[in-house]
Amino acid sequence: xxxxYLGVDVGSVSTNMVVMDENEQVLESLYIRTMGxxxxxxxxxxxxxxxxxxxxxxxxxxxxxxxxxxxxxxLVGADAVKNExxxxxxxxxxxxPGAQTIIEIGGQDSKIIIMRDGIVIxxxxxxxxxxxxxxxxxxxxxxxxxxxxxxGELALKAKTPVRIAGRCAVFAESDMIHKQQLGHSTExxxxxxxxxxxxxxxxNVGKGKEILAPIVFQGGVAANIGIKAAFExxxxxxxxxxxHYDVMGAVGCCYLGREAARNxxxxxxxxxxxxxxxxxxxxxxxxxxxxxxxxxxxxxxxxVARWGDRCGKWSNxxxxxG
Amino acid sequence: MKISFPIMGNSYIAFxxxxxxIGHEPLMAPMPSARTMTLGTMYSxxxxxxxxxxxxxxYIEAIEKGTDVIISSGGHGPCRAGxxxxxxxxxxxxxxxxxxxxxxxxxxxxFGDFVKKISWLLDEGKTGWWRFATVFHVxxxxxxxxxxxxxxxxxxxxxxxxxxxxxxxxxxxxxxMDQAENRVRIREARDAxxxxxxxxxxxxxxxxxxxxxxxxxxxLIEPFANLDMQATLGEMGVFTERGTHLSNWTKDxxxxxxxxxxxxxxxxxxxxxxxxGHGINSVAETVLYAQRGFDGVIQLAPFSCIxxxxxxxxxxxxxxxxxxxxxxxxxxxxxxxxxxxxxLEAFVDLLQQRRQKRLGxxxxx
Numbered sequence: 001x002x003x004x005y006l007g008v009d010v011g012s013v014s015t016n017m018v019v020m021d022e023n024e025q026v027l028e029s030l031y032i033r034t035m036g037x038x039x040x041x042x043x044x045x046x047x048x049x050x051x052x053x054x055x056x057x058x059x060x061x062x063x064x065x066x067x068x069x070x071x072x073x074x075l076v077g078a079d080a081v082k083n084e085x086x087x088x089x090x091x092x093x094x095x096x097p098g099a100q101t102i103i104e105i106g107g108q109d110s111k112i113i114i115m116r117d118g119i120v121i122x123x124x125x126x127x128x129x130x131x132x133x134x135x136x137x138x139x140x141x142x143x144x145x146x147x148x149x150x151x152g153e154l155a156l157k158a159k160t161p162v163r164i165a166g167r168c169a170v171f172a173e174s175d176m177i178h179k180q181q182l183g184h185s186t187e188x189x190x191x192x193x194x195x196x197x198x199x200x201x202x203x204n205v206g207k208g209k210e211i212l213a214p215i216v217f218q219g220g221v222a223a224n225i226g227i228k229a230a231f232e233x234x235x236x237x238x239x240x241x242x243x244h245y246d247v248m249g250a251v252g253c254c255y256l257g258r259e260a261a262r263n264x265x266x267x268x269x270x271x272x273x274x275x276x277x278x279x280x281x282x283x284x285x286x287x288x289x290x291x292x293x294x295x296x297x298x299x300x301x302x303x304v305a306r307w308g309d310r311c312g313k314w315s316n317x318x319x320x321x322g
Numbered sequence: 323m324k325i326s327f328p329i330m331g332n333s334y335i336a337f338x339x340x341x342x343x344i345g346h347e348p349l350m351a352p353m354p355s356a357r358t359m360t361l362g363t364m365y366s367x368x369x370x371x372x373x374x375x376x377x378x379x380x381y382i383e384a385i386e387k388g389t390d391v392i393i394s395s396g397g398h399g400p401c402r403a404g405x406x407x408x409x410x411x412x413x414x415x416x417x418x419x420x421x422x423x424x425x426x427x428x429x430x431x432x433f434g435d436f437v438k439k440i441s442w443l444l445d446e447g448k449t450g451w452w453r454f455a456t457v458f459h460v461x462x463x464x465x466x467x468x469x470x471x472x473x474x475x476x477x478x479x480x481x482x483x484x485x486x487x488x489x490x491x492x493x494x495x496x497x498x499m500d501q502a503e504n505r506v507r508i509r510e511a512r513d514a515x516x517x518x519x520x521x522x523x524x525x526x527x528x529x530x531x532x533x534x535x536x537x538x539x540x541x542l543i544e545p546f547a548n549l550d551m552q553a554t555l556g557e558m559g560v561f562t563e564r565g566t567h568l569s570n571w572t573k574d575x576x577x578x579x580x581x582x583x584x585x586x587x588x589x590x591x592x593x594x595x596x597x598x599g600h601g602i603n604s605v606a607e608t609v610l611y612a613q614r615g616f617d618g619v620i621q622l623a624p625f626s627c628i629x630x631x632x633x634x635x636x637x638x639x640x641x642x643x644x645x646x647x648x649x650x651x652x653x654x655x656x657x658x659x660x661x662x663x664x665x666l667e668a669f670v671d672l673l674q675q676r677r678q679k680r681l682g683x684x685x686x687x
Contacts, residue, residue, distance in 0.1 A: 067660055067664070082667070082671075083663075083664045083665075083667040083668045083671065084664060084668075085664070085668035085671070085672075086667070086668055086671045117679070119672075119675045119676065119679055120668075120671070120672045120675065121647065121672065121676070122647060122672075123668060123669075123672065125661075125664075125665065208635075208637070208638040209638075291355070291356075310486075310489075310550070311486045311489065311490065312485050312486040313486075
């Protein structure tokens with residue numbers, strides 16, 4: 001049995017899991033669509049991983065991140081629960097030492113992380129607009145009837161990229177349709193879209209940030225060589241795409257889980273947690289005008305966690321709801 | 323006359339007394355809630371900022387409870403808030419109500435108008451100017467005491483051993499302050515509140531990060547508008563202060579206070595003119611927090627707020643010059659806390675690592 005660490009990143013679009021050994025080698029990685037059901041996604045991931053390597057590794061530490069990090073922590077028994085920015089930065093600081101800028105574009109959100117000497121000194125996340133993220137690219141690929149995997153390659157074939165308004169996904173789409181109806185080639189439109197998204201990213205998320213090389217590009221969208229090329233053109237720099245670019249948050253969680261469980265036994269519930277029956281419920285607390293929406297998680301009909309209350313009176317699972 | 327007013331942090335406790343003591347019936351609008359937001363966004367122009375919309379909702383809720391008059395304050399300089407009182411009045415009339423909105427603008431800039439409005443209120447309440455002066459002093463004391471108590475709660479919260487206790491004690495303090503109605507009682511209540519807050523079990527060995535919170539006044543002061551960010555940070559173990567409290571803001575608008583001239587001086591290398599709203603304060607306070615050795619600054623801005631956008635544009639330079647990280651959070655009608663939580667956690671991690679690095683220790687995540 002080899003000592004290993006589990007990292008889980010549950011985002012809006014994908015659930016990523018990584019198992020990393022003591023020598024920081026990624027043994028297994030999974031990229032599952034969350035499909036709006038984080039509990040199911042995490043459990044099916046646990047099942048798959050358990051079947052693949054459950055017999056050859058012992059998990060010594062677990063970390064979770066992503067928008068469902070708190071929920072996931074209960075499902076797997078996490079030792080570390082961290083925000084996405086820190087998780088991504090940790091992964092990059094170990095996998096691409098010396099990196100000064102991280103461009104991360106996922107399904108629904110995009111971020112920029114500025115690092116100097118291995119620590120985060122500044123960051124930004126998209127706030128009001130999801131233009132330029134993976135979901136939008138997915139949508140456009142479907143509309144143009146192009147498999148998303150071919151999207152980037154087609155963009156590279158463009159001769160004269162068309163200018164497309166990138167400020168807003170809705171504007172971009174109507175602009176694209178207008179250009180397409182004028183007779184521009186699909187390749188030129190796709191390349192134009194890639195450039196528009198990059199412009200949008202740099203103007204929104206990257207605004208006011210000092211983007212210095214080495215620049216790491218990661219997240220699901222890093223698979224798109226058209227976007228990578230557009231970034232390189234705009235920044236006049238080459239971008240580094242790390243080996244596990246699509247699961248870097250989960251890689252970071254392996255490190256975080258290792259550190260958190262260094263001097264204590266891990267809280268990992270085991271691969272069999274895939275079989276547990278988890279049931280989330282919620283109620284509105286009427287104790288004060290805040291009317292907090294309290295979430296409760298039952299594991300095999302035993303209440304194991306509760307959150308969402310401002311005052312903390314429900315955080316103790318022994319308190320009865322009356 | 324029944325008089326209502328916007329809810330902004332704990333100031334309602336003082337305003338309630340002011341209105342009653344000048345001979346009117348104070349009408350408390352319900353605390354801002356999801357319903358306030360729904361009403362406010364339904365009846366406001368889509369492009370208005372979130373303070374306008376929450377106030378709109380509050381006014382409608384006050385009207386539903388039967389208020390005759392709403393008093394509010396105006397904005398100044400190139401900020402839309404200067405026009406908001408008029409717009410609120412029009413929307414209220416269009417909805418078929420005849421409730422009157424009275425807007426008090428800065429007393430230095432609009433002296434005559436200010437006096438006229440006060441004098442109307444006093445006449446209606448059959449209160450003389452002499453009595454008003456006394457009432458004003460008492461209410462002023464109350465407002466100051468409320469601010470002092472709130473500031474102390476932000477100082478104590480990061481040390482609390484039982485999470486949430488400071489917030490519980492603080493709400494008890496607000497009740498005590500609400501009961502105190504003359505200068506002696508206000509002083510007593512204030513002292514008692516201080517004692518209560520100080521007696522919260524604390525772990526003084528902690529060395530909390532210090533974050534200065536700056537930005538537009540309404541979203542800064544009203545916890546409902548900022549998803550209770552300052553208390554959230556406190557419970558994450560962060561010591562916070564904010565630039566604007568109602569007491570110092572009122573002073574700045576009554577006469578040129580020392581606070582305001584300090585603001586203008588501190589902002590000078592970056593901004594030499596008033597840009598409306600609290601833009602110049604945001605710039606200056608960032609500089610001042612850096613000088614005081616704070617670890618970071620969080621700027622709160624209503625989405626689309628021009629003065630704060632201008633201030634944000636200056637932040638990269640100030641941040642570099644002063645060596646203080648700044649994070650800007652734009653607030654709008656979304657009430658989900660997850661996005662804010664992620665950003666706060668990441669910012670706190672960043673500041674923690676920066677401090678570890680400065681102290682020369684190993685950086686842990």
